Amino acid sequence: MPALTHLDRLEAESIHIFRETVAEADRPVMLYSIGKDSAVMLHLAKKAFFPAPLPFPLLHVDTGWKFRDMYALRDKVAADPAIDLIVYKNPEAERLGINPFDHGPAHTDMWKTEGLKQALDKYGFDAAFGGARRDEEKSRAKERIFSFRDRNHRWDPKRQRPEIWSLYNVRKNKGESVRVFPISNWTELDVWQYILREKIEIVPLYFAGDRPVVERDGLILMVDDDRIPLNGETPQVRRVRFRTLGCYPLTGAVDSSACTVEEIVAEMLVTTTSERQGRAIDRDAGAASMEKKKQEGYF
Amino acid sequence: MNAPADVAKWLAEQERKELLRFITCGSVDDGKSTLIGRLLYDTKQIFDDQLSTLEADSRKHGTQGEGIDFALLVDGLSAEREQGITIDVAYRFFASEKRKFIVADTPGHEQYTRNMVTGASTADLAVLLVDARKGVLTQTRRHSYLAQLLGIRHFVVAVTKMDLVDFDQAAFDAITADYRIFAEKIGIADWTAIPVSGLGGDNVGERSARMPWYQGPSLLEHLDTVPLDAAADAQKPFRMPVQWVNRPDQSFRGFAGQIASGTVALGTDVRVLPLGRITRIARIVTADGDLDEAIAGQSVTVTFADEVDCSRGDVIVAAADPPEVADQFEAAIVWMDEHELIPGRGYWLKLGTQMVTATVHHPKYEVNVNTLEHLAAKTLGLNGIGIAEIATDREIVFESYTVPDGPPNRALGGFILIDKLTNATVAAGMLHFALRRAMNIHRQHLDVSRETHATLKGQKPAVLWFTGLSGSGKSTIANLVEKRLVARGRHTFLLDGDNVRHGLNRDLGFTEADRIENIRRVGEVARLMADGGLIVLTAFISPFRAEREMVRKMLPEGEFIEIFVDTPLGEAEKRDPKGLYAKARAGEIKNFTGIDSPYEVPDDAEIVIDTTTMRAEDAADFIVEELLKRR
Numbered sequence: 018m019p020a021l022t023h024l025d026r027l028e029a030e031s032i033h034i035f036r037e038t039v040a041e042a043d044r045p046v047m048l049y050s051i052g053k054d055s056a057v058m059l060h061l062a063k064k065a066f067f068p069a070p071l072p073f074p075l076l077h078v079d080t081g082w083k084f085r086d087m088y089a090l091r092d093k094v095a096a097d098p099a100i101d102l103i104v105y106k107n108p109e110a111e112r113l114g115i116n117p118f119d120h121g122p123a124h125t126d127m128w129k130t131e132g133l134k135q136a137l138d139k140y141g142f143d144a145a146f147g148g149a150r151r152d153e154e155k156s157r158a159k160e161r162i163f164s165f166r167d168r169n170h171r172w173d174p175k176r177q178r179p180e181i182w183s184l185y186n187v188r189k190n191k192g193e194s195v196r197v198f199p200i201s202n203w204t205e206l207d208v209w210q211y212i213l214r215e216k217i218e219i220v221p222l223y224f225a226g227d228r229p230v231v232e233r234d235g236l237i238l239m240v241d242d243d244r245i246p247l248n249g250e251t252p253q254v255r256r257v258r259f260r261t262l263g264c265y266p267l268t269g270a271v272d273s274s275a276c277t278v279e280e281i282v283a284e285m286l287v288t289t290t291s292e293r294q295g296r297a298i299d300r301d302a303g304a305a306s307m308e309k310k311k312q313e314g315y316f
Numbered sequence: 317m318n319a320p321a322d323v324a325k326w327l328a329e330q331e332r333k334e335l336l337r338f339i340t341c342g343s344v345d346d347g348k349s350t351l352i353g354r355l356l357y358d359t360k361q362i363f364d365d366q367l368s369t370l371e372a373d374s375r376k377h378g379t380q381g382e383g384i385d386f387a388l389l390v391d392g393l394s395a396e397r398e399q400g401i402t403i404d405v406a407y408r409f410f411a412s413e414k415r416k417f418i419v420a421d422t423p424g425h426e427q428y429t430r431n432m433v434t435g436a437s438t439a440d441l442a443v444l445l446v447d448a449r450k451g452v453l454t455q456t457r458r459h460s461y462l463a464q465l466l467g468i469r470h471f472v473v474a475v476t477k478m479d480l481v482d483f484d485q486a487a488f489d490a491i492t493a494d495y496r497i498f499a500e501k502i503g504i505a506d507w508t509a510i511p512v513s514g515l516g517g518d519n520v521g522e523r524s525a526r527m528p529w530y531q532g533p534s535l536l537e538h539l540d541t542v543p544l545d546a547a548a549d550a551q552k553p554f555r556m557p558v559q560w561v562n563r564p565d566q567s568f569r570g571f572a573g574q575i576a577s578g579t580v581a582l583g584t585d586v587r588v589l590p591l592g593r594i595t596r597i598a599r600i601v602t603a604d605g606d607l608d609e610a611i612a613g614q615s616v617t618v619t620f621a622d623e624v625d626c627s628r629g630d631v632i633v634a635a636a637d638p639p640e641v642a643d644q645f646e647a648a649i650v651w652m653d654e655h656e657l658i659p660g661r662g663y664w665l666k667l668g669t670q671m672v673t674a675t676v677h678h679p680k681y682e683v684n685v686n687t688l689e690h691l692a693a694k695t696l697g698l699n700g701i702g703i704a705e706i707a708t709d710r711e712i713v714f715e716s717y718t719v720p721d722g723p724p725n726r727a728l729g730g731f732i733l734i735d736k737l738t739n740a741t742v743a744a745g746m747l748h749f750a751l752r753r754a755m756n757i758h759r760q761h762l763d764v765s766r767e768t769h770a771t772l773k774g775q776k777p778a779v780l781w782f783t784g785l786s787g788s789g790k791s792t793i794a795n796l797v798e799k800r801l802v803a804r805g806r807h808t809f810l811l812d813g814d815n816v817r818h819g820l821n822r823d824l825g826f827t828e829a830d831r832i833e834n835i836r837r838v839g840e841v842a843r844l845m846a847d848g849g850l851i852v853l854t855a856f857i858s859p860f861r862a863e864r865e866m867v868r869k870m871l872p873e874g875e876f877i878e879i880f881v882d883t884p885l886g887e888a889e890k891r892d893p894k895g896l897y898a899k900a901r902a903g904e905i906k907n908f909t910g911i912d913s914p915y916e917v918p919d920d921a922e923i924v925i926d927t928t929t930m931r932a933e934d935a936a937d938f939i940v941e942e943l944l945k946r947r
Binding site: 020021022023024025026028029030032033036037039040063064065066067068069070151152158159174177178179180181182183184186188189190201202204206210213214279280282283286 | 322323324326327330331332333334335404405406407408409416418430431433434437438546547550559560562563564568570572573574601602603604611613614615617628652664666667668669726727730731732734738739740741744
């Protein structure tokens, strides 16, 4: 029998993590953000429990500001009768009309951070799968695969449980919940290779296309609908794609002509900026901004 | 290489890459972060925006003046940047032409032994950093010992900061000679010393022109050629701990798990341990279609040819070559919690997918990780490493962690201990051997069962566990309950301080450890009596939740009935029937519950008696009524 490749090993490890969580948690859920990492995670979860259907629902914490193509794929995924998708929107953010243009950092805080906490509390989920990877960002590199949150959903980097061998301690104290990151040990390249190998469907925005964009503060923003205020700007049609997807007014595109996964990988090999660079969120508060957001309960 | 065909070829090559996991050990000043930063940089894992952040950070926090401080690239958390140290395990990823690497980057100072053990637990190789100016230090020996303890077999001694000794061969040779003596002493056979400079990149990715006297490989070249543990795991006998039973409907019943060692094929004869039932593999199911064969490391779902009971915690093994099953072991234990080990207390033990209650005896000795001396020890504190006997409340499937001339049995030899109250992971352990072989597989069934005993007495056994402060009224109420039960023709027995402390437990005092042992013995006796069909009443302060939970776990579900005799401290002290509170207040009695030792109130006792509102007789009637309702 041929030896397992790097990708085989990563897949087997992720499946092991999914099964441990389902065996030991009371009420697991998968956070589904519609991006490529979520797509890979969903694919792995289906494999972990085959031929049984997914033993947990998907949760999309929505902001109302995702790209239209993202909603289209989400609805397609949810159309599978074997998938139970919950969409949650923070009612307070909805009432106040929180948006990325008028409210700055409050947009992410209220829709995503608060929305996630509310949804987890409302449904009583005690374990939430997330698609974060350790190669994404420095504070992620130190986070455990099973990462505990106190009753206020806060992360304390100094009180992390040691994770030895592949023995995960999933036991929780009252009020605690756990975020589980099954693809912690994957890199961006691994994710693309896996999408290619497994023919996983992803949002078309990852591939280059001619799209109307404006350029602000060095970010190339797509004019996905007419809610984006144009201050005398005229959208230009540029051939762009996205390396990461979030709320469209906060997600920068890159100039690209890569239309296939192979071309994306080829582009990556010569690329000189990391994936999170298109995210306005990391720059909010300087060097430690992601760590700070995580302590506050951001995923 | 933008042509799709080239990329496809390149991707195919990527696909074939192997995975090597290693750990780097060294202290704050050994240039460890700089070395890793350099490895990432040399293998192009650093992007421009990270580099520009790095340049900005270097000016703010760096130690290299205007130069780039590679260490900042890997020191992730802001808390540790301020302190200038690495405080936790961080994982890094990079790749060479041949392999992908996962690096566990762990701090070297002594108080974080725990993190090094965590990083070493999954590593094939350890890179030990030795500062060329300082030579082999105590910490170098400590790191070598810890890595070896966790079963790592391949070592690199990276002699760093060679630029600061003018790339001098003599400095390198002296360190190599020093380490050779130590390696021989502790039995490290496979090690390679490499002179490097992280700052200049010498002998990191490529061989250095500045050290022509060094003929060996660069660090990266060496990492590309070390044999992998995974290859050896595939050669061992088949073992697969069952994680989850996959039963979507009546027509399918599969057992999901990750293969720990060996290979399995259709028709393979297997045993399901610990009970040892034998069957054959009917299917190996994956989402990509059934397999004919599967190998160590794969996550699969198997089905059996026969209807055989199997659930989470069982281990499916090669029928002809099964591992042992036992309930008493010798083990090496690394303590990882601020609260020290309490010998005799029940902890959760997780090994593979098996979760049992385990108690740890007083350590035989503790190892001084700096001198490797064996020291007498009563317990183990944070970062303490010791050898101790442990006992589990039921038999578990295991293998010795250490394998001569092979990678360790991580999956069935390594375990963690979990505190039952805080749920913290308090220790990691490695099983050495079973103290006596359990006879489980061929166990004789006793003809007279506990059901026989109970049926003969016409009752359902139970343990009525009265807990509360001294003077709360436990014994008084328990006595009244026993009289009422006997009047109804029940077979009972009352255990209290008077008939236990003077005989069975007369060797025990009142320290925390002794009080725990006291309760453990009472629990065991109560269980035996319940096995004999009796309704047992116990009246002990039993102040710690963990011990009450331990006894609860000894008994079948529903047979342990915790009765909290709730009397406020002020009230109990006012009654003070034996004058004990007065003595405790006067300092004549130490460790007295409520005064200078805590009482942990039960969270969910089956019955709570508030003695400030209920007379003892009424309480006894109430308890008997509750008991009858439960039958």
